[in-house]
Amino acid sequence: xEVMRSCVLSQMSEGLSRRKIxxxxxxxxxxxRKVLTLxxxxxxxxxxxxxxxxxxxxxxxxxxxxxxxxxxxxxxxCEASEARVKEREEKIDNIRSALALARAQHDAVESxxxxxxxxxNLYA
Numbered sequence: 001x002e003v004m005r006s007c008v009l010s011q012m013s014e015g016l017s018r019r020k021i022x023x024x025x026x027x028x029x030x031x032x033r034k035v036l037t038l039x040x041x042x043x044x045x046x047x048x049x050x051x052x053x054x055x056x057x058x059x060x061x062x063x064x065x066x067x068x069x070x071x072x073x074x075x076x077x078c079e080a081s082e083a084r085v086k087e088r089e090e091k092i093d094n095i096r097s098a099l100a101l102a103r104a105q106h107d108a109v110e111s112x113x114x115x116x117x118x119x120x121n122l123y124a
Contacts, residue, residue: 112118
């Protein structure tokens with residue numbers, strides 16, 4: 001009886017072990033599918049992010065190129081403005097020199113008019 005009992009228990013425990021292994025394999029298969037699904041979604045998300053990043057990089061590169069062209073244009077415009085300012089400053093200096101000369105001549109004429117020599121030549 002004891003032998004039979006141990007044989008029955010052995011078969012029962014073997015059956016339970018097989019069932020447990022099958023259950024574990026089923027659970028592992030479910031988790032494996034979940035892991036593969038997660039991995040697939042992560043790969044897709046990563047690819048989308050890389051694509052989005054490339055688009056942003058292209059946009060920023062075009063923006064940088066545009067800003068460099070604009071900066072170059074503004075630099076040329078600034079240089080032209082500086083040249084005009086320098087030219088106008090030279091004209092102002094020339095006008096000031098001419099004004100100073102005209103004032104000196106005017107003062108010389110006024111001084112001559114106030115002199116006795118002018119009075120003498122006026123009535124002579």
